Amino acid sequence: MRTLLKLIVFVILVGVLALGGLRLYFGGGAPYPALVGSPIVAEGGLETVLSHPEPIGNVAVSAAGRVFFTVHPEGQPTGPTLLEWRNGRAEPYPAADLNEALLETPLGLVVDRFERLWVIDSGTHGLGRPRIVAIDLTTDRVVHEHVFSREVAPRGSFLQDLQVDPAGRMIYIADTSFWRKSPALLVYDSATRRTRRVLEAHASTLPQDWTIRTPIREMKFLGGAVTMKPGLDGIAVDPTGQWLVFGAMAHDTMYRIPTSALADEALSDSDLAQRLEALGKKPLSDGLSADLSGNVYITDVEHGAVLRMAPGGGLTTIVRSPRIRWADGLSFGPDGWLYLADSALPQVVLRPRGHIREHGPYHVYRFRPGTTGVPGH
Incomplete structure (x- = not known):
């Protein structure tokens, strides 16, 4: 009996110490001042594009108006994770068998100016095979695939957003690295397949001590x-391709x-840091588009x-x-529409599957901001 009591006390102490360690490493955070004001687009100007029973990840829209989206990895998806919205329903893209063989945990996606759909897959936070894939939308065939090495996508990384330069060659990828706490920017040359990991754990890429508060x-x-x-x-690329914007x-x-x-x-990381420019104060944010x-x-x-x-x-x-529970990814489409993926995070x-299903469906919206962007970006 005394041995059992000691064991119980030991387990409790380990639990308390573990919880304290988590709080020290991941806890804290102050409220962030609101920067939001009165919107210039009325509520009626926010249109629902699609609804899906599983949480939306990101969205990308082609110049022809084709709408693609990922199912968010945090939603613990059980079926296809990359889909196209066609004729009022979500269809696996590419075909279901290839979808399953090609992708593990895709999230970010973008259509470049050459009508190629680029998809970034974190490989379950770097525990699997982090990769990038490109699909030619004119043929619906995979035209590029690359698996990143552990040096540039280590275990605990989270490659989750990407942008493509106007030439369609250089790919910029955001590693949020929530668990590893070492975020960085990946610069991938799709012609040479060389990747640089830069600005790792720099003050511009690290989080500050804020707590995200939503109405939920x-x-x-x-x-x-x-x-x-x-x-x-x-991350976003300006229309000239001369600047990468990030937060x-x-x-x-x-x-x-x-x-x-x-x-x-x-250029070393310290050299790159000297070339950084602060643009201004922003809200606590997810996706960007230019x-x-x-x-x-x-x-x-x-x-x-x-x-x-x-x-x-x-x-x-x-x-x-x-209606917007978590404003996630953005993508300009044709005719001045800006599409918004609401992932409802x-x-x-960290919710069970039953809870996630119960709070569906999940949506992609669109609105006209009054300016035009490059479709897919």
Whole structure:
């Protein structure tokens, strides 16, 4: 009996110490001041494009108006994870058998100017095979596939967003690295298949000490021991291809860096840091997109909104709606529409499958912000 009592006490102590360690490493976080204002697009201007029983990841729209989306890995999907919305229903893309063989945990996707759909797959936070895939939308065939090495996509990495330069060659990938806490930017040359991991754990890519608060819940878990404070997340390429714009989710500042510097392999991280420019204050954000005038559209994950940052850093609230549970990925489509994936993460992250299904369906919306962007971006 005494031995059993000692064992129980030991287990409790280990649990308390583990919880304390989690709180020290992942906990904390202050409330973030709201930057959202009155939207210029009325509630009626926010249209529902599609509904799906499983949580949406990201969305990409082609110049012809084809709509593609991923199922969010946090939703514990059991079927196809990359889909196309056709004739009012979601169809596996590419075909179901190839979809399953090709992809593990895809999330970010974008259509480049050559009508190729690029998809980034974290390989279950780097535990599997992180990879990038490109599919030619004119033939629906895979035209590029590359598995990243452990050096550039280590265990605990989370490759979750990407953008393609106007030439269709250089690919920029955000490693949020939530569990590893070492976010970085990957620069992938699709012609040479060489990858650089840069700005790793730099102040611009690391999260700050903020707690994300939504009307549904604060993004804290395990009794408050773990606060969701992601690092580098959204990225966008300006229409000239000269600048890469990026922001960490739990960070107050948007940055940009010349793409010519990212392409220069002679530059060290300290050299690249010298070329960073702060654009302005931003909300706690997820996806980004740029229009043809150089404005950057920023999702506000706390307030169900999308804001626009002008080249000078000024913010305008474009849309805000109680229907938006978590403003995630953005993609410009034809005719001036900006598409928004709502991943509803407050009702998805670390939730059981039954809870996730119960709070469906999940949606992609669209609205017209009054400017035009490159389709897919």
